[in-house]
Amino acid sequence: MIKRRRFDITVLLRVYLAAILFLLSFFIIFAYRKNVLSILVDNDIVSFRISDEVAQKIQNDLGGEEFDIDNLNFIQKSIDSVVGDYTFSIFQMKNEQDYFLASHGMAPDEMSTKFSDVLEINFLDETVRVVLYPKFTGYSRLYILADAAVSLLISLFFYYLMLLEKKRCILRHIFQNIQQRMRWKLFHKLSMKLLIVNLLAGVFAFGMFFFMYENRYSFFEFIRATEISEQTNYDEIHxxxxxxxxxxxxxxxxxxxxxxxxxxxxxxxxxCYIYDNNGDYFAGNWNRVGSIERLFTRGTVYDVSAIYVPEYYMYSVNFSGETGQLMIYSYPLIPYVTPYLVAIVLIAVSMYLIPVMRFMNRKVFEIKRLQNDILVLASGDLSHDINPQGRDEIAQLGQDLNQMRLILSENIRSEEMSRKNNSELITSMSHDLRTPLTSLKAYLDILKYRKYKDEAQYEKCLDRCIRKAEDIKEMSDAMFEYSLVFEPDHRAQLENITLEELLPLLIDQMEQLEMNHYHIQYHSPDNTCRMEIDMQMMKRVFNNIFSNIMKYADQEQPIEIDVLCHEETMEMSFINHVRQDLDKVERNHIGLKSTAKMMSLMKGRLDITGEEQTFICKLTFPIL
Structure with a gap:
């Protein structure tokens, strides 16, 4: 079964934003076409002057006859067929003055007037002056192609920037800085973010609408330059x-x-207007004229030269035995005004909705992701990490859930470790007790079944039974050391004491060694100090150390005990020689393990060093 790929709405949003940027950059660049054209003309790169060949052709077509105003339509068509990329006005020259006769095409704007050219047609009886205004059709097409290419590159680069995760992080960082600077205690973090998003989106949408409204002339001049507006056949109307x-x-x-x-x-x-043969007004659509011209009130959307500058078309009209003039005034861009307003309103609304909906969808996605994380945790997978992003209440909830997961996981791990430690404690104790119990049972069997040879062997077996019983008792008494090693939850009851309060415990242990025929070389400290120590633990520490000395030390060699107070630490060192028959002594090292654990609980340290025949044990305590 083929799995259908889920459509990503963010791709559509990126394409939409890139398209909006393309349109904005296109019309912004298009607004500078006049400046570019002026530069090209000033540097003689382009020219809009009528060539001599064109002027001669018009002269040949019209100049060989007498001028007749009734043939004005024919004159306009003849000129238009030769100079189709120009609009023009015709003037009759009498007594060194120009009298307006007719106009053809769009009324000239500032740029057309600047680059206009004058052509004189010599008829047999008089001269007619024709003022030609370029439409810039070829230039506009090339400029539009270049404009579209540059705008496309800008929009593609913007689309590429939107794909970069680093840029999104930068924007998110800027947004978080704004949020922190504008945070009030009255608002929660999430509501503050939503407020900021709405404010920024509203300002951006209003700015977008205002920008497109104020620069509407660029759009309408583009429609006019490309001549894509609906063209009415005024010749048929005439x-x-x-x-x-x-x-x-x-x-x-x-x-x-x-x-x-x-x-x-x-x-x-x-x-339309009709003028009689004397040039006086005869008839016209005054109601229509008033309704149209009221649109061009200053400050309205129609207040753009590309809209309110009309196209003029003048024709001769024959009444019964008389000839008049038909004047048509056309505003072909008026039908585009309402669609343009609707379009910029929709774009502005979309510029508001996109960031707001994007923000809300992201928060809903974060909530759903937390929901999925909770379902994963509920299934028993406590290793699933919850990694919320942001600093709002949703992110805080994710952090709290993750902290709860860690605590629960740690509790379960501690419980498992406790069970494991208890198992190890039982295993270790059973192993250590099995050896003396086995020996004790063997000696008791000898006594029970009277397998001894004589009274001396009988006494020897009894002595060994007593010794093994004492070993079992010592191991039972050492249960605390076992639990201390394998249980991690012990706490030390620290007391602030002086070295003089601690030394009696040490001296008592040394006296017991001397009673057992050990020779001790003791070096007392020259000064005193204060420490934080648990006295009960110190008794067990000394018991373990001196028990090891009695078990492993060579009685023929002296035992050195040094106590020193430094600037930051107090040290006790115990040095003894190891007995030769050490392989006959049973060892489990539980005493040293428990000693190291108790020293760490008292913020101290146990260091064990030495060579083959020398054993060095050093206790280090931080002093106050």
């Missing part, structure tokens, strides 16, 4: 109006009829 108005005259009784005809060919973004 022909249909001419057909319906051919029986009308320029009289007041026909004015309403003419306005009704014009109303049939108007829309929400263009309107």
């Amino acid at each position: 022909q249909e109006i001419t057909k319906k108005a051919k029986n009308l005259t320029f009289s007041k009784k026909n004015k309403k009829t003419a306005e009704k005809i014009l109303d049939q060919y108007t829309s929400n973004y263009f309107y």
Whole structure:
């Protein structure tokens, strides 16, 4: 069975944010196209002057006849067929003055006027001046391609940054610093984070909306430059109006009829005027004109030159025996205003929702992860580590759960160790008791079944039975040492005492050695000191040390005991020679183990050194 891969919503979010950045960078760079164009023209890289060949062709097509204003439509079409990448205005030159006749195409903006060119057409009877305004179609296409390439690189680099875990950690670190600086006791950490996320997301969303609203001119100039807006065939409108108005005259009784005809060919973004043969206004869509021009009130979304600068189209219209002028004013970008507003509102809302929902989803994910961790712990796997991230209440809950896991695991481990130590204690005690019990049973069997040879052997067996019984008693008395070695929970009852209070215990043990015919060389301290010692433990420490001396030391050699007080420590050293028949003595080293454990409980140290024939035991205590 093929397992379906779960879709990662974060990939879609990254793509969406990269796309938004692409659009923003694209329109920001597009807004500087005029500056780039000025640099190119100033350095003679591009030019928008009409070539001599084009000027000569227009002159050849139109200049061989007399100028007739009724042929103005033909003149416009002829010029447009030759210079299609230009809009133009036609002026009639009389008495060294220019009289406006017609315009074709979009009204010139500042950049078109700056790079305009003038062409004079010499008819047989007069001269007509044509002012040509470039549309920059070719330049706009190349600039848009370069703009799109640069914006794509920027968005891809931003997408790559979002993939880097290091960058996310940096952002998280910045966020945590902001949280710490803005933390009040009134809020919990999680609520404070949510408040900060909402504030930052709201400010960012509002800033995004304000930025796109204030820079809306870049979008509408892009639509205008690329000519992707819906193009209306005004030539067909002119022909249909001419057909319906051919029986009308320029009289007041026909004015309403003419306005009704014009109303049939108007829309929400263009309107028409008719002027009579004297150039006076005759009819027009005044209601439509008022409703459109009210949109261009300063401060509204329509207050952008790319929107409120119209396209002009002038045609000759033949009434009954008379010729007038049809003027069409078009605003093709008005239909794009509402979709643009809706789009930037949706983008701004998404810029608010993305970080807020991202934050909430991350917290829900952390809660679900804690839930899964609890289920794993409930199944008995206490080795499962809970590693929460962050510093809020959810992370604190994870840390508390992890601490509880560690304590529970430690308790279970301690319990298992205690059981193991008890088992080792029983095993060790049974092993140490088995040897004297076996010997005791053997001697008792000899006595019971009268296997001894004479009275001397009988007494010898009794002595050995008594000795083995004493060994068993000593081992029973040593139960404390066994439990001390194998149980980790013993605590020392430390007392602040002087060296003079401790020495009587040492001297008492030395006297017992001397009673057993051991020779002692004792070096007393020159000064005194204070220590923290458990007196009961010290009695057992001395018992173990002197018991080992009596068991393993050579009675023929002296035993050296030194007590020294240094600046930070007090030392007691015991040096003895090892007896030759040591292999006949049973050893389990439990006394030294218990001594080392008791010394560590009293914050001291036991050091065992020596050679083959010498045994050195040194006790070290920290002094106060």
